[in-house]
Each structure stands twice: as structure tokens, then as C-alpha cells.
Amino acid sequence: MRHARSAEPADPETGAGATTADDLLLGRYRLLRRLGEGGMGVVWLAEDERLHRRVAVKRIAGGAEVGGAKRAGREAVAAARLAHPAIVALYEAGQADDGDWVLVCELVRGPTLQALLREGLLSDRDVAEIGIALCDALEHAHGRGVVHRDLKPANVICPDAVEEAGAPAKLTDFGVARLAGDETLTGTGDVLGTLAYMAPEQARGRAAGPPADVYALGIVLYEGFAGMNPRRGASAAETARLVDAEVAPLGRVRRDLPEELTDVIDRAVSVDPRARPKPSALRAALKRARPALDDEPGHVTGGALETVTHVVRAGTRFARDVTQVAAGRWQADPPPALPVAGVAAVEDLPQRRAARPPARIAAAVAAGAAAGGALAWSEPPGVPVFVAAAAAVLVLLLPRLGWLLTAIAVVVAVGLRDAGMAMLLAAMHLPVPLLLPRAGTAWTVPILAPLLGLAGVAGAFPAIAGQARRASVRAGLGALGAWWVLLAAAPLERALHVGAEPGDWAATTGGAADVLSEVVSGGAIVLVAIWAAAAVLLPVLVRGWNAAADIAAAAGWAAGTAAATGAAARSLALPEPRGLVLGAVLAGVIAVVARAVADPRV
Secondary structure, three states, X not given: OOOOOEOOOOEOOOOEOOOOOOOEEOOOEEEEEEXXXXXXXXEEEEEEOOOOEEEEEEXXXXXXXXXXXXXXXXXXXXXXXXXXXXXXXXXXXXXXXXOOEEEEEXXXXXXXXXXXXHHOOOOHHHHHHHHHHHHHHHHHHHHOOEEOOOOOHHHEEOOOOOOXXXXXXEEOOOOOOEEOOOOOOOOOOOOOEOHHHOOHHHHOOOOOOHHHHHHHHHHHHHHHHHOOOOOOOOOHHHHHHOXXXXXXXHHHHOOOOOXXXXXXXXXXXXXXXXXXXXXHHHHHHHHHHHHHOOOOOOOOOOOOOHHHXXXXXXXXXXXXXXXXXXXXXXXXXXXXXXXXXXXXXXXHOOOOOOOOHHHXXXXXXXXXXXXXXXXXXXXXXXXXXXXXXXXXXXXXXXXHHXXXXXXXXXXXXXXXXXXXXXXXXXXXXXXXXXXXXXXXXXXXXXXXXXXXXXXXXXXHHHHHHOOOOOHHHHHHHHHHHHHHHHHHHXXXXXXXXXXXXXXXXXXXXXXXXXXXXHHHHOOOOHHHHHHHHHHHHHHHHOOOOOHHHHHHHHHHHHHHHHHHHHHHHHHOOOOOOOOHHHHHHHHHHHHHHHHHXXXXXX
């Protein structure tokens, strides 16, 4: 079954959209409502009136396509050979009175893997769990002489409820499966399957054995872990041109994944079928890596230079076309040199999830503004503007390296005129890459904390930190925001949230050392732990499932954070935190609004 396009549901009570009372398929199945369209027919929710259970019925029109009946029979025979928790079970197959083929399958309630990936609802560990189940399914199918040949996220259903001894994913749609010992189903030059997940040998029309399924599963896992399909281009023609290209190593895109895992997936997507591992070896690597994988859902962005790569490629194509036009030799890109007449439409599939340009642009702008602001009072006019522009470009191209180079340059430049300020800036920046080693675009976020402090609402910063996907990043941002607020108070000569009122700022290394000592020994550093914990807890409490529940949870969270901050200040004999109530109110608003407008694809 394929949930390619959802349809208007029928009303089982009124019969709207359903068949007539006397219309029973194969004498026992009453169609209730249409669920969607598959590659060769329509999928219906039906009632088995003999066993009184709900089933899924795929109805394939006898004359819908050349070879449709034969392919329906092939799917029935292939599925009948299989009985595994990770494979959708086939109950019955036959031909209706009107000549349509009918396949009666297990009804699995749940979304497709394609939908889950598109909405960003899976964690790395979820992807591994699904991969383990699919490895089991392939091992079972291959052991019984069945090669699926169209494994892709749209053909994987993830049950809403996993029963005991059940699987978190079920492979379905064996309509183009190949059976050992049978003649080929397609004619010469035909290709069946979906190009973006198809093994090179299969795309070229050659025999597709078990290694082709391993390749497709490798692409599915790559997409789940990297957030993109490395074989999908902007069009069918571009995708076709990538058929024989080696896939970029997964380890370059996700350096945080276990090396053994990235290596085995890289081998699974090898152009050479002989280099691909068995499903059992892929399963073993996934199982060993599972405990070390992150368990928080969300989208994964592309690699650091992905945006730049797209720009360079587009520029290269443009320059090539301009050159050809000037020489009078220009022509449109030729069609792909592949027999793609039978390939499913690439355009119907979810598009590649690229790196998030807005996040990188925002980080670049913030880095430039911070660098320019830090130099504004100590450098001649023009220098801060130049440094700000250079910093923005560096961070845009290379978020982490650019940030480090900018931070070092600013500290050194400020140190030539103001050693104390340089020392504080170094103390503020040093923990950032240590606490957020891989979240390069988030390294400029802590600067928002002192800026909010100047407006008297520093307490709203944990709500901003709480928007990060990973708990470790949320904790790091919360801690860093507090740290920046505490250290920035002295040179700004203004209490930003908690801590003693700053005295006259001594712009010397001794003055900077006194500030650091006072923050640490005075107890105000407890704010670091409070903000880190608050940022971690926020998405756990404010889930985005119900507006009223979110408002109540955000209000309780903001009040709890403010109360913890006030209690800590009183226990340490510190002045009452500045803007405590207003900051808590703004934090609650940010928490609710951010969850309400969040794009699930980001």
C-alpha cells in the first residue's frame, strides 16, 4: 500500500463515498472509504464481513496499464511468500467480477516514513530503529527469493502503536518485486522503481538482485540521518545524471555519528554491488550505534558548505550557458541517457532538505554586528565596519571557523588598546565552542542575553535558548546566556539581571580578574545552572499539541524560572533580580508563539 495522495474520507455512517450495500469484493469485503492511491491502483479501508475486522484493499483496474494484471499477480505471489512483523501481510488476492484485481492486506494505522521525514518527527535513534526493522524485512524477503526493487520512504509504514514483538516499520508494496527463478517482468529498456532510490545497475535496466535493495535502504538511511537524499536533483534529468556518481561520504555530512555507522552506510550506497554489505551486517552496525544516537526528533540540516556549493554549481551552469550562447552552440540540457520510461515521477517526491540559509544568514549578521560593536569605541572610524563585514562573510561561509577567527581577531584588536576588556571578551567567548561544539550557527545567540538585559528583560533569554532542537544545545545556550549577562554587566556599568551592582569599571587585567572572581565566588553563577535547566525543560513542557495546554505550561515554566532565580538571589544575599516579572512574561510569550509558528520542516 502506498499513501501517495490522501483522499476525501468517506463517512461510514452515511455511506458517503463508499460502495453500495450489495457491493462486496470477493464476496466478503465491503469498501468503507478511500485511503489513497498507490502505484497501480486505489487503496481502500474495508470491512471483512466474515472475520469482522478492518483490512486494507488495493483495487487495480484490469485495463489500467499494460501488464497491470501481471504485476498485481506478481505482488500477490511475492507477498504470499513472506510472513514477517516488518512486512505488511497479504491476506487474500483475487479478481473481482468487473475484472479488477483485488489485494487484501493487513491494515496498518500510521504514517509513511516519507511523511515522518518530511515533518521532522524522527530522531537519529528512531531512524536506526526503523533501519533495523527494514534490514530484518529484507533479510527475510531475500531468504525467500524476493527482491523488492522499490524500497523508499513512501513504501514504509510506521505503525502508530507497536505491539509486543512488533516492528517500528513495515515494508509494503511489492508491485515491482522480482522473484528468484522467474522471468523478468519488464521488457528491454524498461525501468521500474523510483530513480532517487534506485541502484545504478537497476537504473541501467540490468538485473537487480538483493544488493539493489541494500542500496535503496542505504539511501533511505542516508536521507534519515543527513536530512537529504544525495541522489535527488532538482529535476528528473538531474537525478538521472547522478545515477553513476559516488555518493558523498555520510561522515562528512554528520561528523557526530559513530564512524562504524557512517562507514557501513557508505558501503551500502556504493556504485559497485559487490561492495555493499548484507542486510545482517547493516543491521548489526545500526544496533551497535543505537545507544549512542540522539533521541530528540527534528530535521537535520545539510553540510556547512552546502549552500555555497549550490551557488557555485548554479554559477558554473550559468557561465557555461553564456559561453555556449556567445559561441552559438547553446542547447537545452539533453534528456537523461537512461531508459526511464517506467520510472515513477521524481517530482512527486519530497524535495531535498537543504541547509537552512536563514539561520546561517542570521548568525552571520549577528557575528558582524557583535564584532563591529566590540571595536566601535577602541578603533578608528571605518575599521569596525570593515571587520563587521569580514566577520559576516566568514561566518556565512564557515559558521564555526569564521566565528573562531572573528573572536580571536576582535580579542587581539581590543587587547592592543584595552587589556581588561580583551580579557573579559576572551572569558565570554571561550566557553562557546566548548559547550556548543557542533552548533556553529548558534554560537552568536548568547549575545542576545546582554542585549535583552539592557532592555530590562534578560529573563526572556531561556525561552530563546529553549528553541534549539537538541537538549545539549539548549543547555549550552542557556548557560552561555547567563554567563554573558554576568560578565557584560561590568563594562556596561549596569546590572543586567542578577548580581551585585557593578562599580566603576577598571579596564585592566586586574579589573577583569576582579569581575571574574566576584561572579564565581559571589554565587551569581548559579544563574548559569537555572537558565540551562529552564532551556532544557521548555520543549518538554510546551509541546505544541494544544494551545490552551501550551499557554498553561509556558506560564508555569516562566513563573518557575523566575521564582528559582529570585530564590537563588535571596539565598545568596544578592540584590533583587532586575526585570524579573517582565522578563518572565516575555519568556512565556516567546515560548508559546515560537511553538505555534514553528515550521516543522525546519
